[in-house]
Amino acid sequence: MTVLVTGGAGYIGSHTVAELLARGDDTVVIVDSLQTGHKKAVLGGKLYECDLRDTEAMRRVFRENDIDAVVHFAANSLVGESMTDPAKYYDNNVYGTLCLLERMNEAGVKRIVFSSTAATYGDPERVPITEGDRTDPLNTYGETKLAMERMMRWFDVAHGIKYVSLRYFNAAGAHEKGLIGEDHRPETHLVPLVLQVALGQREFIGIYGDDYPTHDGTCIRDYIHVMDLADAHVLAVEKLRSGGESGVFNLGNGRGFTVREVVETARKVTGHDIPARVVPRRAGDPAALVASSERAKAELGWQPKRASLEAIIESAWKWHQANPRGYGDE
Ligand code: UDP
Numbered sequence: 568m569t570v571l572v573t574g575g576a577g578y579i580g581s582h583t584v585a586e587l588l589a590r591g592d593d594t595v596v597i598v599d600s601l602q603t604g605h606k607k608a609v610l611g612g613k614l615y616e617c618d619l620r621d622t623e624a625m626r627r628v629f630r631e632n633d634i635d636a637v638v639h640f641a642a643n644s645l646v647g648e649s650m651t652d653p654a655k656y657y658d659n660n661v662y663g664t665l666c667l668l669e670r671m672n673e674a675g676v677k678r679i680v681f682s683s684t685a686a687t688y689g690d691p692e693r694v695p696i697t698e699g700d701r702t703d704p705l706n707t708y709g710e711t712k713l714a715m716e717r718m719m720r721w722f723d724v725a726h727g728i729k730y731v732s733l734r735y736f737n738a739a740g741a742h743e744k745g746l747i748g749e750d751h752r753p754e755t756h757l758v759p760l761v762l763q764v765a766l767g768q769r770e771f772i773g774i775y776g777d778d779y780p781t782h783d784g785t786c787i788r789d790y791i792h793v794m795d796l797a798d799a800h801v802l803a804v805e806k807l808r809s810g811g812e813s814g815v816f817n818l819g820n821g822r823g824f825t826v827r828e829v830v831e832t833a834r835k836v837t838g839h840d841i842p843a844r845v846v847p848r849r850a851g852d853p854a855a856l857v858a859s860s861e862r863a864k865a866e867l868g869w870q871p872k873r874a875s876l877e878a879i880i881e882s883a884w885k886w887h888q889a890n891p892r893g894y895g896d897e
Contacts, residue, residue, distance in 0.1 A: 568808075569594040569596060569632050569633050569634045570587060570594070570595055570634070570635075570636050570638060571598060571628065571629075571632070571634045571636070571638070572584050572595060572596070572597050572598070572637075572638045573640055573641035574598075574639070574640030574641030574682070575598070575609060575612070575614070575638075576599035576605055576606060576608050577599070577603060577604045578608075578738065578793065579640060579682060579738055579793055579796055579797070580597075580599070580604070580638075580640035580682075581605070581609060581747050582742055582793045583638060583640070583797040583801070584597060584610065584612055585610050585742055585746075585797070586798065586800075587612075587801060588610060588611045588612060594612075594613075594632070595612030596612060596613050596615070596628065596632045596634065597609055597612050597614045597615065598614075598615045598617055598619065598625070598628055598641065599615075599616065600616065600617065600618040601616055603643070603751070603752070605750060605893075610746060615627075615628050618663070619664070619667045619670075620666050622666065622670070625666065628670075629670055629671075629676070634674065634676055635676065635678065635808070636678040636804045636807060637667070637671060637676060637678065638679075638682075638804065639664065639667060639679055639680065639681050639682060641667075642659065642660045642663070642664075642712070642715075643655060643656055643659050644684075644708060645708070645751075646686065646708045646709075646755075647755065647849075650850070650851070656708060656711045657707075657711060660708075660711040661711050661714050661715060664715040667679075668718065668719070668722045668728065672726050676728075677726075677728050678804070679719065679729070679730045680730070680731045680733065680800050680803040680804055680807070681715065681716065681719060681730055681731065681733065682735070683712050683713075683733055684709060685734055685736045685737075685789075685819070685856050685858065686704055686705070686706060686709030686712060687709050688701070688702055688703070688709075688734075688856070689701075689703040689705040689709065690703070690705060691856060694787075694856070695821055695858055696817060696857065697817070697859045697862070698815045698816065705851040705853070716730075719732065719813070720813070723813050729807050729811070729813045730813045731803040731807060731811070731814055731816065731867075732814070732815045732816070733799055733800065733818050734815060734816065735791060735796055735819070736789035736790070736817070736819035736820075736856060736857070736858045737756075737757075737788040737791060737819075737856075738791060738793050738796055739756070739758040739791070739792065739793065739879050739880070740758075740792040740793045740794065740873065740878075740882040740883050741882045741885065741886035742886070745890075747886070748886030748887065748893070749793075749883065749886070749893075750890075750893030750894050757788075757826060757829055758790070758829065758883050759887065760772055761830055761841060762833065762837070762880075762883055763887070764842065765833060765841055765884070766888070766891055771841075772841060772842070772843045773844055774827065774830070774843055774844065775846060775848050775849040776845070776846075777845045778848075779848075779854040779855075781854055781855060783825050783827045784825075785826035786825065786852055786853070787854065787855035788823060788824065788829075788855075788856055788857075789819035789820055789821065789823050789856060789857045789858050790824060790829070790879055791820055791871065791879075792871065792873035792882065794872075795818070795869075795871040795872060795874075796818055798869065798872070799816070799863060799867060802868060802869050806867055814866065816866070816869075817858040817859060817860050817862065817863065818860055819858025820858070820871055821859060822857065822874075823855055823857040824876055827843075832876050835877070836877060836880045836884055837884055
């Protein structure tokens with residue numbers, strides 16, 4: 568069978584492609600505009616460099632391949648940028664997803680696994696967060712991901728396209744073999760930034776506020792290994808292929824760490840000082856985000872295998888040491 572992975576040259580997409588290739592059960596087709604993805608991150612499969620909004624190019628992808636399931640990552644995902652350029656996010660994320668669903672519908676493809684986010688919840692009413700909790704995004708990025716989820720629901724009602732939406736908490740880490748990892752441009756995420764300080768590429772890590780209502784005043788997040796996320800996508804494809812119903816699932820370890828704890832763990836893992844300075848809060852950051860992933864465990868049979876923060880940071884460190892300039896200039 569053939570899986571189409573959109574955004575398969577991006578961070579989580581490329582790790583999922585690697586996992587699909589390693590399992591070897593499927594032919595893997597990748598669509599990526601390479602606007603933010605990296606060609607070198609695609610370890611195999613058939614890559615089409617095209618945009619989801621390009622109707623003819625996407626029709627060709629569905630015509631040339633016998634696709635029975637789609638794993639949809641292609642999207643812009645920078646929270647800050649989404650606040651200054653919302654049109655870009657509605658256009659690429661929401662309209663891009665509409666185009667994809669239309670092409671799927673034309674081609675009779677009835678299964679989609681979707682890359683969603685904890686940002687759909689906004690400031691949570693409680694932690695750990697369960698899937699039935701209120702969704703009230705604080706930024707355009709989360710808003711567009713929620714709109715995409717809802718769009719899928721109505722395509723299911725109208726056309727029977729079944730979806731699994733995976734709401735990730737904080738993805739981090741890298742593939743065990745050290746061939747692929749995290750390389751965002753610009754980099755805004757805590758773990759790679761901290762490791763860039765360890766590598767001497769940055770002077771210090773700025774901690775965004777230490778007056779949150781948490782035990783050390785810094786924000787709490789639930790860090791989840793990117794390969795555990797990759798596993799969940801493969802399980803979600805299997806669930807849909809075996810006739811599973813549509814659904815939304817959180818993916819996290821169920822354990823929160825403060826920014827200071829992440830920096831401290833990175834110091835231990837790397838053996839570097841990693842100077843840190845408190846800087847002003849970043850707009851739109853909830854104090855604590857921790858997942859309840861009980862539903863994913865019960866219904867997808869998912870179990871995170873690299874749950875410790877040390878293991879997550881170690882794998883990221885291996886990649887950053889071996890690839891201090893990420894994927895380079897390409
Ligand atoms: N953070 C920080 N300094 C940075 C980048 C991030 O203190 O340079 C904090 C941020 O406020 C959040 C946590 O680290 O509490 C994780 O942020 P990241 O951007 O990695 O992921 P997000 O939680 O936004 O998905």
